[in-house]
Amino acid sequence: MSKKTISFCGCxxxxxxxxxxxxxxxxxxxxxxxxxxxxxxxxxxxDLISRVDGVLVDGKNTEELYYKIKKEIMK
Incomplete structure (x- = not known):
């Protein structure tokens, strides 16, 4: 499995x-x-946001964002 790239906005x-x-x-x-x-x-x-291999992932709080990132990583 290749590594996923997670990008966070510093702002x-x-x-x-x-x-x-x-x-x-x-x-x-x-x-x-x-x-x-x-x-x-x-x-x-x-919202809290990140990108997982270019796909925008957002959440209303840290737990929701983490869950959504985790879901993208597991794909």
Whole structure:
């Protein structure tokens, strides 16, 4: 299985918690990047966001975002 790339927006408040959980659980399976912007500014101010291999993933809170990222990783 090839490594998935997870991109977080550095301006998105709360990404650090989710990033830490992803790193802890999927350390060998993912490459994690923190970018200045991931091109979803309309969602960034309202939701937690990330991209998994380019696919936008969002959540209302850290648990929801983590769950959705985990689901994308497992595909």
């Amino acid at each position: 998105n408040e709360g990404y650090e918690e989710v990033k830490g959980k992803v790193e802890k659980e999927f350390k060998e399976e993912v490459n994690i990047k923190v970018n200045k912007c991931i091109g979803a500014c309309d969602k960034c101010g309202w």
